[in-house]
Amino acid sequence: MGKRWRWGVILDAGSSGTRLHIYRWQDPAKALKDASYQELHSLPSIATKEKWTKKIRPGISTFGDHPEDVGPDHLQELVEQALRVIPDDKHADTPIFLMATAGMRLLPPLQQRAVITETCSYFRANTRFFLPDCDTHIQVIPGETEGLYGWIAANYLLGGFDDPEGHAHGKNHHTYGFLDMGGASAQIAFAPNATVAEQHGDDLKLLRLRSLNGAPKEYKVFTSTWLGFGVNQARHRYVDALVNEFLIDGEHEVPDPCLPRGLRTTEKGEIVKGKSNKLELVGTGQFDECLRRTHPLLGKDVPCDDEPCLLNGQHVPPIDFDVNHFVGVSEYWHTTHGVFADSRDDTAYDFNTYQKKVLEFCSRRWEDIEMNSGTRKKDHGKDAQEACFKASWLISVLHEGIGIPRLGIEHTQTPGFNISKGVGEAAKEKGFLSPFQAADEIDSVEISWTLGKMVLYAAGQVPPKDNYRLPVGFGSNVKGVPSDFQHAGSNYNATSAIDDDDDWADTAEDIIDHAKSNSTSVFFLFILVFLFIAFFLRKRDRRMRLYGKFNHILRRRRRPGSPRKVSLGLSSLTHKLFGRSSYNYERVLEEGDINQFELGETSSDEGDYSDSSSGAPRLGRSSGLATPKLNAGSFDDPKKHAHPGSAMDRSGLVVRTESRERLFPQMLNAGRRSRAASPTRLKSPLMSPLSEN
Structure with a gap:
């Protein structure tokens, strides 16, 4: 276990x-x-x-x-x-x-x-x-690498890698596209269908992962980034365009259709109250006009040197939205599930529903919006005043820029393809059939590009099959290992030994974590009884080692300065389980003056679990944001070194200590003759060398 x-x-x-x-x-x-x-x-x-x-x-x-x-x-x-x-x-x-x-x-x-x-x-x-x-x-x-890691993370969490049949979208395609947008840039990553991949092979990255059995998993992925297309940078460009067009000499007010009616802010978005002679943006609450004015920011008029292009004249292979279902994270999630969300919302993105909510919100006066108690908090108020521009920018990028069909308005199926039958059973059951869906978490795990990087690293530790020795990583879409190949950074040198006591220590820690979050004391009591019984079934030496490791966990968790009640409270129990010597040894280490002891270099199991230099308590699945989480139900089903040496005191004299209880009784009064030369010690069948743990 x-x-x-x-x-x-x-x-x-x-x-x-x-x-x-x-x-x-x-x-x-x-x-x-x-x-x-x-x-x-x-x-x-x-x-x-x-x-x-x-x-x-x-x-x-x-x-x-x-x-x-x-x-x-x-x-x-x-x-x-x-x-x-x-x-x-x-x-x-x-x-x-x-x-x-x-x-x-x-x-x-x-x-x-x-x-x-x-x-x-x-x-x-x-x-x-x-x-x-x-x-x-x-x-x-680079932004392209960030996008690729994000693509790995999304498909890993959704199950597109490990369950191809359950996530078949048609045309032998089973992975998901990835969209990310931050404040300064935006990324796209997707695996084109087979036809497009053949035609645009030079545009793709070859990604190689490795499953646990050593078999490779290879994918051809396109990834690109648009600098300046994050929401904050886009807003700066938008405001500059407004000021250049509408600011009249001698005046200081500029109308802003992307702000709620009556809201007045500076160019940097700070709310203006009272009269001021500084440049002000005055909200007019005209969302249709807001949409019209954000469209030029897409750079659709920039020359495209390598057709086709999407945003800012950058080449992107054709996207088949019948099989490329995109997951949008970061601003795609916050802008669709933030200000405009309510308790009745479905997690799926629906263009018609979303646009109606945006139109209703952005046409209200700012005073009415402020009446909402949530906006009185600084962060919520900032979100509310920026919500209309962000919504307009998201809609423009998604549908006018990338070209994602508007669900319910535009036809998304290719002739003769029945999407309800073409998708796998997982997709049919979970309902992820739309070309785009925003997400923050999947099964309580945040969709972060950092996870993608670590998946790549962990896959590189798996030993490859004999016939598949190519490394894990990514690079140009060519056979073998290209010159620009970026290795996962890991190797597949497995640990030489597996110690079951490590397993028990990890299990004990996980149970402690669970017990802290579980209010049911009966369940906790059952687990303790189970561990207690299983503990006694183990050999005595293993019990001793396990106790040391478990006690280490407790010491790490104790707050600095707190008494050692746990260790001392178990004294009678450990005396019965391990003998007097084990208890006395630990007590000396904990209560004695450390300067009294000079130990040589030895190796022991307990030493592997010594406290860190930090002296801080150890902490005990999800790294998510404080936003509504999205369950997978909304998607497809997805050395030790022996060095006995000699123990030397400060004068250089050899110090030999041994527990009296381990010596044969007749040897207690055997005189001061060297024990190493003792024939009794060497020949007695009742004596055995001390084992080195």
Whole structure:
């Protein structure tokens, strides 16, 4: 029932802040041993928890002028969180990544390199996490790579990779497209149908994953990014166009059809109250006009050098919306399920319904909107005043830019294709038949590009089949390993041994986490009884080792400065289970003066679980935003080193200690002769060498 875990740490360094993500998956050697048929043909199972994420502001791009401060003033809080969560003995095998996106892309190259260098130095000086190469683990990633990671994450969570038949959309297609929009840029990633992929092969990336049985999973994916097409950058361009067209000399007011009627703001979106001579945007609440004025921002008039193009003259292969069903995250989710959502909403995006809500909201006066108590809070008020422009921009990008059909208005089926029969059973049951659907979480797991990166890394740890030795990663769409191939960064050297006691320690920790969130004491009592019985069925030496590891968990969870009631309270029990020597040994270590002891280099099972230098308590699946979550029901069904050495005291004398209880009684008064030369010790059949654990 146990698992041996692998861990991964990745920091998403965005423009507004840096977010820590911690992921965990089963070691391939252990997973292969217990895997079912379905699991053997699936990608490694990645797990996360909400408390394994943490975000701090602002972004690391703000340290461009003083990169030496990025560690202590920014990264330290996130590093401490990771050290608390991940077991000490796992740190050396845990990769750490920091990947920066839009904000860092705007910095000059010299500032980028300075921040990246300081970040890597800080990680190496303050952690033992696996960081062999700064250039691959700490970097500013292109928007196309960000989009590809997002595509992996979405299809991983939806089940498009592991259940092709259940997610068949027709034409032998079973993956989903991915759309992402932030404040500065927007990304698109999708796998074209077979015909388009053949015609536009040079435009595609070849992505190679690996299922648990070692077989490759290959996909040809198109990915692109539009810089300046995030909502904030689009708003700046929109306001500049309004001012250039409507500002009259001597005046300071400019009409803004994308603001609710009566709302007055500055160019930066700050609400203006009272009279002012500064430039003001005055809301007129005309959403139709708002739509008309956002359309030119798409850049549809920019020359297209390589047909076809979508936005800003950038080439994108033809999209077959019969089989390419897109998942939109970030602003696509917030703009459709934020201000305009209510309790009666279905999770699916419906153009007609959405547009009616937007028209009704954006035609209201700002005073009426303010009456809503939710807008009195700063964040909600900001969302309300920006909602109309964001809705207009989203509609323009989706339907006029990318070309996603308006569900219920435009025909989406190819002749002779019955979508109700062409899709797989999972799609028919779950209802994800539309060309677009916004999402934030799937089964309580956030759709984040960081997950895609970690899926790629975990897949690289799986041993390949003999006939399939090509590496995991992505690059140009050519056979073999192209020159620009980006490896997953991992290898498939499995751990040499699997210790079941690790499994029990992990299981115990998970149960403690569950008990904290479960108010049913009867259930918790049942679990404790079950573990107690199973504990006694194990061999005595294993019980001893397991107790040390379980006690380590409790010590990590105890708040700093709190008494050691747990360890001392179990004294009588541990005396009966393990003997007096085990208890006395632990008590000396906990209560004695550490300066009284000088131990040589030894290796023991308990040593593998020593406390971290941080001294912080260890924390115990979802990293989601505080927005309504979307269940999968809305989609398709988706070393140890033995070094006995000699123990030396400070004077260089050999110190030999041994528990009197382990010696044969006759030997207690055997004189002061060297024990090593004792024939009794060497020949007595009742004596055995002390085993090294």
